[in-house]
Amino acid sequence: MKVIAITGTPGTGKSTLARLLEKKLSYFRLELHSHYKEISAGYDKKNKCYIISEKKFLKLVETTIKEKREFAGIIIDTHISHKLPKRMVDLCIVLTCSDLKQLEKRLKKRKYSTTKIRENLDAEVFQTCLMEAKEGGQRVITWDTGKKLKDTQILGKIKHFPL
Secondary structure: OEEEEEEEOOOOOHHHHHHHHHHHHOOEEEEHHHHOOOOEEEEEOOOOEEEEOHHHHHHHHHHHHHHOOOOOEEEEEOOOHHHOOHHHOOEEEEEEOOOHHHHHHHHHHOOOOHHHHHHHHHHHHOOHHHHHHHHOOOOEEEEEOOOOOOHHHHHHHHHOOOO
16 A cells, blocks of 8 residues: 655645545545544643644544555655655645745644644744654654645656656
8 A cells, every 4th residue: 555644734735635645546544633633642722722642643644554455555644754664655645834924824723832833833934744754763744734736747747756
């Protein structure tokens, strides 16, 4: 089974892209929002977010891969998908947003706290997901959702990678 990991700072468009690829490639989409409680190591009340256990996350992905054999592939949609072992991932798509005002607006719309917005904007400025994906040895392509790009452009980029 082929695995595409979609990662990036919250608000960069991971779920939007994952839904597009799910439809175009007929892959199974694993989004973690509905699994946060089962893969968490606890809840951070101050930041109002779950603390994800990487071990539980890995187990969920492994189980999903085994259970979804009827699909040609799986798309993993979360800001930590780049942390999967490179042996498990065929392609890691890192979404960025160079328009920080736009990203801030998206996060405010989600009702993120001021602290959480600042933390995520800092992560975007320092390209944390991209750097961690590269350090982990992932095959990476990037897409800046802060620019007006067409879906066909990202699909064209993906076609250059044999899946």
